[in-house]
Amino acid sequence: MMQMEARSEQRQNQTLSPRLQHAVRLLQMSSLDFGTVVRDVLGRNPFLETEEGFDDDLDVDHGADEMDARREQDADGDFDADGESDGAMESAHESDRELWLGDGFAPSRQSHDGDVSALDFMVAETSLNAHLHVQLSTLPLTPRDLALARAVVESLDDDGYLRTPLDELLDWAGLEPAASLDEMQIALRLVQSLEPAGVGARDVAECLMLQLTSIECPRQRSLAGTIVTDHLTSLAARDVPTLARLLGESAGEVESVCDRIRRLDPRPGWRLSPSRVSYIVPDVIVKKERGTWSARLNSTIVPKVRINEDYARLFQQHRCAENAEMGAHLQEARWTMRNVEQRFSTILDVAQAIVRRQRHFFEYGAMAMKPLGLKEIADEVGVHESTVSRVTNNKY
Known part of the structure; x- marks a missing residue:
């Protein structure tokens, strides 16, 4: 029969104080996280201060000197009114041109010393929605059709797919009289005709079908359509023998068509998704x-x-x-x-x-x-x- 008894024993254990535990956690943090913790302490602790100060007086003096120089130039009165007028008109035309090319294709701007900035050579990123809206604005559409097409574009996800049912988009368009489902189908077909090919699809099969026009051979295009429509599972499993038996074609021909299908893009929206560059600051x-x-x-x-x-x-x-x-x-x-x-x-x-x-x-x-x-x-x-x-x- 088991008996219960109480006894005491001494044992030495190494424990860390709360401050030492906090120091260990700080040591394991990245420099970004550690800097955030220090800034948080700096904001609430009156005994801490930053070693770097802002030289506001220098900026103010520099701005005052620049304003004085401009006043002296105006006081001289040695300027050509016609030349100034022509310069203003050229500046206005240049501003209009930049507005027209405001989607990232504006001409490069030079610095005051005439050198071109390195930022002028950076690629201007364009989102998928902006890219599609630009294409829609070039088409001869009525305001109603354009509004419906823009409603479809705004409903696309990052992959370029339309995940929202069309009947739910009818209320989002906000048209009077209300749009019909047939009108929304026409707007969807219009968006699906834009670049990149495959955008506006509602599933993978439809996305691939929209891109089959890039296959030049009519026979291969027909086989590819049959595979995508009826045998997408076998295509994903790379089951060429089963596909050849179901289609009544040779394994080599089916393999060639499958290889052509795999070159298509199942996520066309990714081509225009803004790239996120993660910069690392070395310790x-x-x-x-x-x-x-x-x-x-x-x-x-x-x-x-x-x-x-x-x-x-x-x-x-x-x-x-x-x-x-x-x-x-x-x-x-x-x-x-x-x-x-x-x-x-x-x-x-x-x-x-x-x-x-x-x-x-x-x-x-x-x-x-x-x-x-x-x-x-x-x-x-x-x-x-x-x-x-x-x-x-x-x-x-």
Whole structure:
């Protein structure tokens, strides 16, 4: 029979204080997240301030000097009224031209010294909806037909598909009298005739069918239509023998048609989706100086914060029990500065240790990379392996 008894035992466990746990979390953050945390503390803590200031006086003086120079030029009176009038007219014509070409094809603008900016050579991104609206504006449509076509365009998703039933679009058009379903079908067919081919489809099969006109051979186009309409599952499974048996064609001919279908775009809207470029700001920069590879911190990611010593000194002189909250703010400010210093010094130590062991990688590329474990770096830097793991996580 089991008996219950109470006994005590002593055991040693290593626990982390809340502040140390917070420091560990900060060490594992990316520089972007860490900067957000520091800015949040900077906004609510009166003892912290930024090291960088805005030189507003310089901007004001520069603007005042520029205005004075303009006044002096006007006071001279040495200008040609006809020339100024002609320049104004040319400027107006240029403005009208830019409005006409306002979809990203405006002529490049030169800087004051006559050089063309590098931004002028960037590709102007156009969304799918804007691309379709431009095409619709060039067609001879009545205002009613144009409104219905624009309602269809605005209902397309990023893939270029129309996921909304046509009967639900009737209320969205907002026409008087209300549009009929037949009118909406005509508007859909109109949108489906635009570029890119396949836009406005309601499913994958319809999207591929709208693109079959690109197949020049009539026989292959007919086989492709049959496959897309009736045997889309076999096409997706690449089951060529089954398709050849069902269609009564040779396996080679069916394989050729299937290959042609796979060249079509099942997501035509992606061609005009704005590309999102994710820029990475490096934490450490490695450079070769005097024949030696060295690592240094990227100064742009280090928060420029410091403790306002004047506020801290005044608080220490007038400290009492009534302002305990200010004391907590001062302690938080000191902990923040300590975390900033400890974080970036640890990152730099680990980066320098990695560079010393992987210098052949920087010289000759990935083929010269040596296997490197956390324990090797931890022993060299004098920290725990978990610290090295946190330092290298989300860092570049």
